[in-house]
Amino acid sequence: MRAITERRELSSIAYGFIASKALFAALGVGPFTHLASGPRTTAELSHDTGIAASPLQTLLHALSAVGLIVAEGHSYTNAPACQRYLAQGAPDEFGEYFRLQLGQQIYPALLQLDAGLTGTGAASDTFADLLSRPDEARTFTAAQHAGSRGAAHVLAKRTPLGGARTMLDVGGGSGALSIALCTRNPRLRAAVLDFPAVIDVARTYIDEAGLGARIDLLSGDAVHTPWPADQDVVLLSYLLSALGATEIDMVLAKAYTSLAAGGLLIVHDFMIHDDASGPASAALWFLQYLAFRGDGISFSAGALSGRLRHHGFTPAETEVLIPDTTKTILARKASP
Ligand SMILES: C[S@@+](CC[C@H](N)C(=O)[O-])C[C@H]1O[C@@H](n2cnc3c(N)ncnc32)[C@H](O)[C@@H]1O
Known part of the structure; x- marks a missing residue:
């Protein structure tokens, strides 16, 4: 991985967690699935998702800003990768993996990463502890199956x-x-x-x-x-x-x-x-385990x-x- 030089590159890493959360929230709300059949306006998506137009518009602006959807006039379309991987029912769909495992389990667990690093605590005593709970095991396993x-x-x-x-x-x-x-x-x-x-x-x-x-x-x-x-x-x-x-x-x-x-x-x-020069996603996956152990x-x-x-x-x-x-x-x- 190239060493970063610019302040905006630092910001992009620092704000990255908000982009992740925007993706997980969107997977819960459903715009990718509603956009699968063609462009929709904010008002139409508000009707489809049941989310009020004003907060939905803010979410759509964020999704568009990070490239997950594309604004065309007053309508939005899915970015190609979202159309292929995140719209429910798409042949290569694995959005449930992001929504459930990353969004609902790993994302909150990461609050414990600092404690895991310093050895002062972990999100669960072990993975075994998290997965001994039937609801967590079901969420994790359903997500993993999709992934x-x-x-x-x-x-x-x-x-x-x-x-x-x-x-x-x-x-x-x-x-x-x-x-x-x-x-x-x-x-x-x-x-x-x-x-x-x-x-x-x-x-x-x-x-x-x-x-x-x-x-x-x-x-x-x-x-x-x-x-x-x-x-x-x-x-x-x-x-x-x-x-x-x-x-x-x-x-x-x-x-x-x-x-x-x-x-x-x-x-x-x-x-x-x-x-050890990367790739980032593998290195980050290893890191998140420190929140658990x-x-x-x-x-x-x-x-x-x-x-x-x-x-x-x-x-x-x-x-x-x-x-x-x-x-x-x-x-x-x-x-x-
Ligand atoms: C990320 S999932 C992968 C599941 C599956 N192998 C796959 O590739 O889809 C990791 C699995 O390892 C299981 N696991 C982790 N530690 C384990 C242990 N000590 N004994 C048995 N299973 C364990 C978890 O319960 C979970 O199902």
Whole structure:
């Protein structure tokens, strides 16, 4: 990332949180969906959303100023990315991920970031604490499902699993990745391991996908619950970033034990560049975990591959999955 030089660039970072909130508020109010079918005036959007014209106009000015919508005369249209990703019902829609997880959970939790940095407190004792509450688990998991579906599809398409029959999806959330991988690999059976309140939510998504007979659900804390053995594949998607340094090593050791000889570990997670020059979204995602736990760390693919080797794995392939945000590492347990 280029070092900033201008005062207005500083302001843009400082005001960025208001822009984020404008986006989350708009997702709650609904202009992106109402603009999906064509231009609307403020009065029409006021009628559509039930928000009084005056505050709505102020929101629309802000959305237009940051490029989320476009003013044309007295009407507004969606910016292309909002049309594609934020209008409800759009094929690539994932606005619920922003609205629910970022807007309703991460945004308020960040008030605790300073305390997390100084070790004087955290938003929840741990992630486990937040996700032990059924309402929070439902909100988080519904949002994550919306956010993970696209990545799951790409991962399943480009990761040949050969004749793999068993897969353990640890911290599997809604089961979005297991659903995609089982759909793509008809002989694969998966088990999703996650906290009990999350597993209750995952059941709905897996049943909806018609995969209840091929995806088992295991409730527990990944760090302490025993994992099934002889797995052909272990999948860790966004789990390691949610853990502290010691727990990461505990989980990698368990992954090695759980895999059959020659088995495949798939890690999908935020990763910064090896020279730590970015990308911003990965680095910021790691940072937000400090609001939840003081022992969170950030890692690059190189650093994580070093840890994997330390645990006996042979990391083979690193690829970007979500550009500027996440990568996958495929690593093998040695064959006998
Ligand atoms: C960001 S979500 C990712 C979910 C899913 N893997 C995906 O990619 O869509 C992280 C998941 O890890 C789970 N998780 C975090 N720490 C865990 C732990 N110690 N034991 C079990 N699950 C855990 C959370 O409950 C959550 O469902």
